[in-house]
Amino acid sequence: MNNKAQKLHTFHIPVMGLSYTIDSPIKVAHYGISSVISIVDDELVEKMTAFYSKKFHQPYQEITQKIEDYRAKRITNYLNLVSDIVQKKFQDFKSDLCENKETLEQYINMLPNQSEIKKGLQNFWEDGYNLKNKVVEYLENHLSPGAIDVNIMTKVDKENFVKNEALPTMYNDAHAALRGFANSKLNSSIILSAGMNPRLYSYFEEFSDFFPDENNVLKKKIILKV
Known part of the structure; x- marks a missing residue:
């Protein structure tokens, strides 16, 4: 049974300021x-x-x-880079778990005690790593990297100008940030905070990733922080 949908941890790291x-x-x-x-500050990104x-x-x-x-x-480029780095580090980490018993022990200690995945990994560790191919299979079926979610403060939606002429609304700060996320390869959530912005909310309709696919699966999800 594939249990990748099961969360490995009981917490996440929320957004903390811009940086x-x-x-x-x-x-x-x-x-x-x-x-x-x-993802509001494109210069920092x-x-x-x-x-x-x-x-x-x-x-x-x-x-x-x-x-x-x-x-x-800029935002799309950075999010794609982060995704690539995370995937590379995740594959390297799984390899290390298979090769290094000390790494596996440290990771087991990181997981919450009620985790079924922790119990499964403990069984392999206690058995002395005798069936490496079984360890590899277990990791492939149960481990997944943490989500790379993004945050937009909806009221940080400043108009932008070129030669004193206002650009269309789609080039406002929050709209551009949303578009940057929507065009990225991420399969994750966008968290909207800091008030209401009906124009921004309606802009989601422009991007197919926020609609269910043929299997009724959402590639990108929307979370309202209230």
């Missing part, structure tokens, strides 16, 4: 811990893309303010 959790998924998602990124591209030896091309729709493109 405190901007890279939390890179640090903790491979352990199965979910966290929330604020671009700096983080440059930093982590260099750190993980990924190609990087700056998205400058001269590029059309640069806010949304």
Whole structure:
């Protein structure tokens, strides 16, 4: 039975300001811990893309303010980079769990006592790792990385201008952030906080990922923080 839908932990890391959790998924998602990124500040997002591209030896091309729709493109680019890094770290972590008994023991101690997955891993650890192929199969069927969720403060939806001429509403800050998330490869949730913004809410209709697919599955979900 595939139990990847079962959460590994009983907590998540909520959004903390604009920067405190901007890279939390890179640090903790491979352990199965979910966290929330604020995606309103595209300048910060671009700096983080440059930093982590260099750190993980990924190609990087700056998205400058001269590029059309640069806010949304910066956010999409960063979220895709975070997703790729998390997946790589998750695969490496699973390999380490299979090869290193000490790593497995440390991870078991991280999991809540009531976790069925913890009990399953404890059985392998106590059996002395004799059936490595069974360990690999168990990890594949039960472990998954934590969610890379995002947050938009709905009232932070400033109009933007080019040569003193207001751009269309879709280029407002929160609208651009939403578009950046919608166009990313993430399969996660967007958390809307800080008030009501009917124009922003109606903008969700423009993106297919917020609608169920042919299997009635949502790729991206909406959470209202009240």
